[in-house]
Amino acid sequence: xxxxxxxxxxxxxxxxxxxxxxxxxxxxxxxxxLGQGLGMTRQGVAKHLAILRRANLVxxxxxxxERLHFINPVPINEIAERWINKFERPxxxxxxxxxxxxxxxxxxxx
Amino acid sequence: xxxxxxxxxxxxxxxxxxxxxxxxxxxxxxEFTKQYWMGVRVNAEWKPGGAWQLVFPDGRIADTxxxxxxxPPRRLVVKWRNEFMPExxxxxxxxxxxxxxxxxxxxxxxITHTMERADSKFIQAVTGGWPQILSNLKSLLExxxxxxxx
Numbered sequence: 001x002x003x004x005x006x007x008x009x010x011x012x013x014x015x016x017x018x019x020x021x022x023x024x025x026x027x028x029x030x031x032x033x034l035g036q037g038l039g040m041t042r043q044g045v046a047k048h049l050a051i052l053r054r055a056n057l058v059x060x061x062x063x064x065x066e067r068l069h070f071i072n073p074v075p076i077n078e079i080a081e082r083w084i085n086k087f088e089r090p091x092x093x094x095x096x097x098x099x100x101x102x103x104x105x106x107x108x109x110x
Numbered sequence: 111x112x113x114x115x116x117x118x119x120x121x122x123x124x125x126x127x128x129x130x131x132x133x134x135x136x137x138x139x140x141e142f143t144k145q146y147w148m149g150v151r152v153n154a155e156w157k158p159g160g161a162w163q164l165v166f167p168d169g170r171i172a173d174t175x176x177x178x179x180x181x182p183p184r185r186l187v188v189k190w191r192n193e194f195m196p197e198x199x200x201x202x203x204x205x206x207x208x209x210x211x212x213x214x215x216x217x218x219x220x221i222t223h224t225m226e227r228a229d230s231k232f233i234q235a236v237t238g239g240w241p242q243i244l245s246n247l248k249s250l251l252e253x254x255x256x257x258x259x260x
Contacts, residue, residue, distance in 0.1 A: 028119055059121040059220065070121035077241035078248070 007075045010055035015040065016048045020057065023071035030066050118230035120223055120237050124244045125216040128251040133210055133217050134183035136247060140165075145254075146246035148239075156180055162188050170194060175203065185209050190223075198232040201225060219244070 010016055015038070022034055035045035049069060052058040059072045084092065126133060136142045140151035149167035154160055154177055164172040171193045179187035186208045192198035204225040211218045221240060225233045 028121075056123055056125070059123045061121055061222065070119070072121065072123050074122050074124045074241045074244050078245050081242075081245050 004075075004079060006055040007057065007079065010051050010057055013048070013051075015044075016052055019045070019048055019052065020071055023058065023069060027070050028061075028068040030068060034069060116226065116228055118225045118228060118233035120221075120233065120240070122221045122223075122240050122244060124219050124248055125213065126219060126248050126251050127216050130183040130210045130212055130217050132251060133219060136251060137186065137208060138182075146250045147243050156182075162190075178205070183210055192232050192235075195231075195235075198235065201227060201230055201232050204230070204232055 143152045151165045154162040160177040163174045175190040188206045191203045207222040209220040
């Protein structure tokens, strides 16, 4: 199952989105590192990672005895391109940047 | 383990319904790359130690490097340095590994791009570029077949 359905199903879970957030922040982590402080069992993390891998949202490399996990945004980009015209992309990026900056400022003042 | 924080890397994977030979051609032929790689042409002497470069549509040199390993249509390793952004050029050479692996009716293409330093600006820049290049490549090979290849 490597279709869009698999991608949407994989993303429809807060724990899996959290794992992707962690990889986005720091790419190339082991299963143990990824699970730290998440309050999930090792088996739980492994199960979520397997679903993310099947959806091709996570790739991995073997490094000695370890398996390092990497975020793979290619399927998300394909979904985005289906509805986002390439000429709209710079404007959407500017909006996302504006939102990020404004919310950052809010956080500092409160 | 300890030195992996001293590098920046990403591993991108896409599955493309094509043959390994066609995908290999798409990655190594300038007439092909300009169609999906934002107009960029790849020029190289396709042998170990051969010079390698990416050229913008207006003729400026985008990146330069060297072919480190070549095993058509399976594996290509390129030493790769940015040439047009001084702060990225200053980071020196990155390494890009492209691996093609048949899987059912598709080819699994894995791009691993590594720079031996933490928080590389160059890796940050190509991190955003590669997914678009790979999506274009996929749609060119899967849907543009009749127009482009025959």
